[in-house]
Amino acid sequence: MTQPDTELRVSKIENGTVIDHVTAGEALRVLAILGIDGTEGETVSVGINVPSDRLGRKDVVKVEGMELSQDEVDVLSLIAPDATINIIREYEVIEKSRVDRPESVVGVLTCPNTNCITNAGEPVKTHFDVLDTGVQCRYCETIIRENITDHIET
Template sequence: MGGDEGLVVRKIRHGTVIDHIPAGRALRVLRLLGATLGGGRRIAIVINAESRKLGRKDIVKIEGLEPRVEDLDRIALVAPTATVNIVRDYRVVVKRKVEPPAEVRGILRCANPTCITRKPGEPVTPRFRLVSRDPLEYQCVYCGSILGEREIVEQLGGPAPL
């Protein structure tokens, strides 16, 4: 455990520490959680912290937020290696690895422009099945197109924020 990891994990009273985020993706994770952050929350971000597992990693600490299951699923899509620590009264009460969901509905967009899910006015919700965890790959249920990790990260996190 490096010094900066201790610093980030210990100081929070209630909230969430998202650790082992691939280096450079902390702001994408935050952006994905943006809808639930609300105003005035205190947030700490460590970018390029040292990690024995990953070499370099990012850490996000959000005071007063406990993510919902659907938020965790989305974090897994941009940060499949992330671990989520829920903290109450300075103690980690939940520690879990995020899991890329077996199926994703509606969040991702198929890369194939002729896919039925991209027809204008077509009410078909995009659906993808997990076909690989490392590297992360999802397959469109309708046309079979593969979405790679890089495309997924770009779709869900927007353009590189830094």
């Protein structure tokens, strides 16, 4: 008698990015950061709460045909500080790097303070300093500790 299959394998991607070691439960936020909502035809594979020796549980996101910009990696690091970015070309990993939390992010988040200069119609880009517990607007000092993805500029 043969053993039943107990695993479902996700195929390799030919060209694109694999974001590994994402904090468990954060994969959908990663997709939000990347602006992926399924309407543009991207080929995406997502693993949520998969076993990990290093983290216990982790999420994994594979995106065919996309390489991340530094701004995307910087914002990604705010919600997935242990993530590893793998650049894939012709089915092979050609570059592997861990995300680094930047000291600040410019022009990628919106300030929730409606009185902030960045929300006053002035030509001023948002500038947030990265803290251990979140991000802080450099202009009005508002701190965002939760749901950072809700403040990503689109």
